[in-house]
Amino acid sequence: MNEKVMKATRNVAVVGPYLSGKTTLLESLLFVTGAISRKGNVKDGNTVGDSSTEARDRTMSVEVSTASTEYQGINFTFVDCPGSIEFIQETYNALIGVDAAIVVCEPVCDRVLTLAPLFKFLDDWEIPHLVFINKMDRANNNFMDVLHALKTVSSRPLIPHQYPIGQGENLIGFIDLVTEQAYHYHAGAPADPIPLPEELREQEHTARQEMLEELANLDDHLLEELLEEIEPPVEEILQDIKMELGADLIVPVFLGVADQDYGVRPLLEALLREAPEPETTAEHRGIVLHEDAPLAQVIKTYYTPQGGKLSLVRVWKGTLTDGIVLNNVRAGGLYRLMGQQPMSVQEAQAGSIVALGRLEGIHTGDTLTTAGKQLATELPKAEQLKPVYALAIAPEKRNDEVKLSSAITKLLEEDPSLAWEQHGDTHEVILWGQGEIHLQVALDRLRRKYNLPMTTHLPQVPYKETIRKPAASVHGRYKHQSGGHGQFGDVYLDIKPLERGQGFNFDEKIVGGVVPRQYIPGVEVGVREYLAHGPLGFPVVDVAVTLTNGSYHTVDSSEQAFKNAARLAMQSGMSQCQPTLLEPIISVKVCAPNEYTSKVLQLLTGRRGQILGYDRKVDWVGWDQVSAFLPQAEMHDFIVELRSLTMGVGFFSWQPDHLQEVPDKLAEKVLATTSNGNGKTNGNGNH
Known part of the structure; x- marks a missing residue:
């Protein structure tokens, strides 16, 4: 099917922690706008997002998924991003190509900390974003309490755009704080306007004043109106929100229940009114729009069973056509994606997010032009996360060893947060990633896509020895x-x-x-x-x-x-x-909210770590960074325990530092293991 991509576009990422309901929200957005006639369900494995086998097997997003729809003459491309911290590189790579982001979260004060790394990335890149508090029908905390908790993890002020209307424990509607109009939800239909409930008038007034005061901090004219007790016009408030959101100076907050479509239409209306246009985003990134030469950037790479390699790109300026030559490589196909379903298009204008076929040698993050490979300026790309978890892998069939290198190369193109090495001392092929689930997904892909079932074990510790x-x-x-x-x-x-x-x-x-x-x-x-x-x-x-x-x-x-x-x-x-055993020691920098610093110190010392000191983490409010030496033998599941202690947000970087004598008792255990077996030890000196 050929179809011309519409010019009036909004590109919006849907992000948030695992289980916050991002994929459900995307399904509702597509249903409400008529892109799909029936909503899928994550548990049933029939949603537009999470369409890969690996995602459906785990009922969780494991890679970026896109879907397009039209609403009131605007073409929306939604980018559904994984919520698990193990797949956060996918999210970061995709976010640099959107105009705005919806941060989906649950109404639970104790879990807002899980949003801290995401808010930090969005604010560092100045990506406009709003918050959608999902699952309000199961709220454990008062709305204003949740709002104030969210403020503790955002460097930008959060302003409430709505206030919930409840009946008992049920959410039945909301109040628009800009217009002060109340609405009653209806399943499968737009909300009806109703009189503002008298019992909520005081709470609504307090929430609205909070919104106006935050906006007035950025608008002197609005501040004067408030000081003179002049009611600002609705149009002025909306214009302020649009301007400040577009500059990533505020974070508007919405609420609803995605699986019942509650709050989804007001969210769409806000995106229409307040989200920045693609041209604004491009100018904000310093891209000169009056030049005609096409400019695009790869935000995700796929290898599909049917179509081979697909590069998902954001078109920043100019027009892309099928067969266009970018960076000296001819594209073989131009598509708009609906989950994993490609739909052929004739051209893609500035502001579009589309897929290009068979861009061999082109990687995620690459800047694409028609000027060849030598570019005057490369567009900035998301920082590459260093791997923190490893498994030694080997093909189940020895004859498959020749295919492994090619398959892993494609695997790393799809997911740049993976890495692999052929270890010189242990002669093992080691696959590195961001966690246990991350590597299991990679191994599933090797088996399903490339018919390469693998055996795995913990990597050997590359012990050395010396003499006394x-x-x-x-x-x-x-x-x-x-x-x-x-x-x-x-x-x-x-x-x-x-x-x-x-x-x-x-x-x-x-x-x-x-x-x-x-x-x-x-x-x-x-x-x-x-x-x-x-x-x-x-x-x-x-x-x-x-x-x-x-x-x-x-x-x-x-x-x-x-x-x-x-x-x-x-x-x-x-x-x-007197030969003696040496073990590799790594230098680690462990980062976590300061309320968990004592637990981090205990975790390190419990793994024979040597604490070198700790201090505030630069540019991270309320976070500490602990420096330490840690034996590599203690590293294997360190990230698993660190995340368990810190609600999933703790992280660390590492690099090899030096060799150190192994304590005598542990050395005896390691040597006994190697002498009784085949010489292989895992991360703890055990088979």
């Missing part, structure tokens, strides 16, 4: 006779420990040619080969070896013979040097 004392004149002689030329090499080595972090050093002090020059490189090779697998079974570091003496045979000696002699000398000498 030196050994002098360690002798190694290799002599072998098997007809013809024999093999003969004879060396004396001094072995001594180095300071931590100095690695390996080889030297020679041969006098009088007792070991000919051409054989000395073989001695070093033999030493290095031995150090790859020391007496405890791990690579040896921080050791110096010096060749001091030896002898040779004019016929039977060779570089290979001296290599073998060096290995024998090392094997004999290292056991005399």
Whole structure:
């Protein structure tokens, strides 16, 4: 089906914590605007959003999903974003391409903290956003209490746009605080205007004054009117809200029950009136609109079973057409998406969010132009989150190993918050992500999309070993006779420990040619080969070896013979040097609301962490950052426990720092495990 994308557009992200009802709200928005004739249900797995198999299996959003609809002559593109913190990179990547966001939350004061990272991102990027308090029929707290709780996690003032009307514990309507008109909800139909209930007049007046006072803080004329007790016109209030929302200076608050369509129409009306137009957003981002050359940005990449690669893009200026060449790559198809259903379109004008087919070599966040790959200015992209949770993976079938690299590359294109490595010490393929569910979704995709079922286990800890004392004149002689030329090499080595972090050093002090020059490189090779697998079974570091003496045979000696002699000398000498086990220590910076700082400190010390200090987190009101050293063996499920302690909002960054001796009792446990099994240990030193 060919269809021209409409010019009058609003691009709106639907965001919020897990279980707040985002996908249900999207379904209601599509139903109310006539885009769908029947609403789906998350539990039944038939919603427009959450249309992927991985999402439906878990009844939760695991990737960005888009849907378009028309309302009062405006084309709305809604971007449904995952709520789980493990998929927050998807949300951040998509948010940079929208004009506004609806932050969906529940009316529970104790859970508003879960919104803090989202509000922080929106305000850092100055993305206009409003709040929709969903599930008001199950409110655990008073509306104004919820509103005041929400203010504690937002750096922008929240202003109530509505006030709820209840009957017992049921929500039956609302009062528009701008017009002071009350409305009564009806299932499946617009709300009817009713007289303002007398018993709510005082509460409504208080809420309205709060709204007007917040607006007056940003508008001197409105402030004068309030001081002179002049009732401001409705049009002036609405114009103020539109201006301040468009500049991300205020956050209007709405309420409703998405699964009954309560409050959805007023929300749509507000988006029509108050959300910024695409041109305003582009100008706010510093994009020069009078230039004709197309400019777009990729906000999500999909690999679909039918159509191959699809790049979801925000068109910032110009017009895209099917077959257009962007960054020297020809697009193969232009589509508007409805969940996972692509609908072909002829062109996409500035302000549209559409999908382009087969943009090979183009990644999420890339800026697209017709000017080729060299761009004068790259559009800013969301910061890439560092992975915090890992699993070692291997194909169930050995023959599939050749397909793994290609499949993982596509997996990472779809989800840039994943990472993978082929570990040099443990020889494992390690898949990194943002949490356990995140990696399970990735593994599901490998199985379903690429027919690559995987086995998994906890990654081995890359232990090392070193020595505590030196050994002098360690002798190694290799002599072998098997007809013809024999093999003969004879060396004396001094072995001594180095300071931590100095690695390996080889030297020679041969006098009088007792070991000919051409054989000395073989001695070093033999030493290095031995150090790859020391007496405890791990690579040896921080050791110096010096060749001091030896002898040779004019016929039977060779570089290979001296290599073998060096290995024998090392094997004999290292056991005399008190080998000891070393573990990698990582430097971590753990961030959490300051009410949880004491729990974070306990969590770190309970995992053998060394606290280096803590302070306020810069630009995060009410948050602390704790710096510490943490053994890598204690890292595996650290993020799981940290989120459990901090309502899901705590996070940390890390980097390798140094090696440190393993405590004796733990070292015994690690060594017992490796000697009794196949040499593999997990994050805790256990199989």
